[in-house]
């Protein structure tokens with residue numbers, strides 16, 4: 082059994098006779114949603130105690146002197162006149178959203194030449210040596226005729242039985258690039274495959290929804306070859322039924338690493354004697370530290386079963402690190418990188434060599450291809466104004482412009498749950514509207530959905546299917562939905578919390594503008610995070626600035642937020658004072674809802690705490706951009722509908738950043754173990770704060786009538 086030390090993931094088959102490795106129990110994050118000690122609704126005058134953060138292991142030197150209005154902003158953020166006004170005026174009782182905000186810096190945008198790929202080719206699938214039934218399935222069931230670039234380059238390589246490293250932009254058809262040659266090869270085997278033979282192919286994916294999606298595509302491709310049986314294993318499903326399906330036999334096994342390891346360790350009948358394909362989709366994520374132990378167990382089980390295998394690694398962000406690792410482990414892999422092919426075509430060889438040598442020793446300069454018709458925006462928003470600005474943006478796109486389908490990314494499950502409820506209640510008119518307001522509410526219904534890893538699997542699947550089929554709607558989610566999901570007609574991606582790395586940025590925005598479609602993305606940054614724009618530019622990612630003031634203007638279209646004053650003058654569309662008033666009315670509605678009960682205050686505090694803890698797990702190389710000391714607790718609290726900086730947040734961070742460790746092993750040991758804190762921090766942020774691979778109490782499923790057709794897809 083393999084030792085648990087730093088692992089060289091050997092995708093190459095090992096010599097016969099070694100039993101499957103037993104890795105130490107993979108340290109998955111057990112996430113217990115800690116409910117902060119309930120506090121009575123905060124009174125305006127209270128000053129949160131400094132001790133609230135003294136105990137928190139995170140670097141929490143957060144400013145929390147007094148209520149948000151009376152706090153001194155970090156000196157560097159105060160402009161002279163604000164300094165003066167602070168001194169001259171008595172402290173104001175209720176904070177104004179538009180006072181005491183940090184300056185919004187100019188967004189220095191180095192115009193960079195983005196890496197582009199030609200997604201389409203004119204070559205049809207019939208040019209390949211494929212079974213005619215497979216070609217007709219591609220044409221009639223999948224309704225696809227010509228190959229994309231990645232398919233044109235990858236399919237012939239895989240049909241020759243070679244290992245491959247495939248890097249192509251998001252939404253460029255990588256699933257079929259491996260699915261078609263896989264089906265072609267299995268249907269053409271001399272002795273016809275029997276279900277009881279077990280897995281001939283193993284497809285590893287990082288999330289349950291992506292496992293379902295890949296399973297759905299394989300089922301379609303296998304229509305003419307019904308004797309080949311696909312199956313999916315994923316956390317959250319009943320182990321018993323999975324064991325039964327494994328016992329009957331699954332020929333193409335699609336699984337998330339954690340659940341497969343469970344079965345390797347506990348299901349007698351699982352074997353890999355005939356497994357001749359290993360496909361790792363989103364390979365940079367799967368081979369990352371978060372899944373390292375699971376992948377090692379899986380590879381040892383594969384190697385124990387068979388000594389020859391074809392390995393395929395795919396991702397839009399196959400970074401140098403992964404390719405170096407894969408080079409050691411794959412058998413003479415063919416490296417396919419569509420963007421590089423395009424660049425090579427336009428650059429002299431010498432320049433390519435120079436770039437190759439320079440980029441090989443500085444992974445940070447990975448340049449990722451961005452979909453051609455994707456428009457990327459960034460908006461600088463002071464913390465106090467984040468919530469009302471997000472709300473105004475949602476109203477603008479999903480109520481007034483209509484026909485938009487939006488995904489909003491948050492950095493923790495608790496925030497997804499909280500903002501889903503808050504936005505639904507306040508924006509969808511869930512709150513009692515006065516008669517006069519009812520008439521003015523636009524007829525467009527705002528459909529809010531939520532998806533994160535702490536939900537019951539049944540509800541995750543329902544929400545995923547519902548959003549997949551909807552033409553509009555707003556999905557609030559964590560990074561559990563950041564990779565691979567092919568959600569048609571998504572027109573807007575909003576990153577309410579910045580991602581831990583440019584790679585995750587690329588995958589998040591890659592949920593729109595797929596396969597040549599148009600799409601838009603918006604990254605929301607606080608003024609202290611402005612440097613993130615330059616970081617993106619260093620990876621050849623261009624973003625244009627969207628002004629917060631312009632977004633807030635949409636409130637002028639919704640009289641629910643109009644300040645009702647006697648003889649109020651007719652509002653004209655762009656009066657800045659009225660915009661500010663309406664934003665304040667909207668913020669007040671949020672705060673009134675949050676402070677309407679102890680439970681909602683507790684909920685807001687828990688969401689705030691999860692945000693702060695996720696904020697402390699940005700990798701070291703981003704700490705100069707995302708540092709907890711730059712946050713102003715009272716202002717951040719406003720964006721959670723809390724009137725003042727909370728006191729007595731629980732001393733420990735929420736489970737989001739708590740790693741299950743063996744008794745006696747301090748977290749610092751773990752950090753050392755995992756080759757540097759920043760990597761673990763990044764994993765903690767992007768995967769575990771999404772609630773993936775969790776084993777703890779799930780958010781109770783909201784009672785709702787089950788719709789037919791949402792049933793889980795059987796193998």
Ligand SMILES: Nc1ncnc2c1ncn2[C@@H]1O[C@H](COP(=O)(O)OP(=O)(O)OP(=O)(O)O)[C@@H](O)[C@H]1O
Pocket residue numbers: 225226227228229232249250251252253254255256257396397564565566567591595596
């Ligand atoms: N040759 C093709 N012509 C037209 N559409 C295609 C073709 N191949 C795949 N598609 C469609 O393109 C969309 C994206 O495909 P897929 O999800 O495989 O992309 P991907 O490269 O895996 O994306 P990601 O990197 O986000 O995982 C899907 O809707 C798929 O049906």
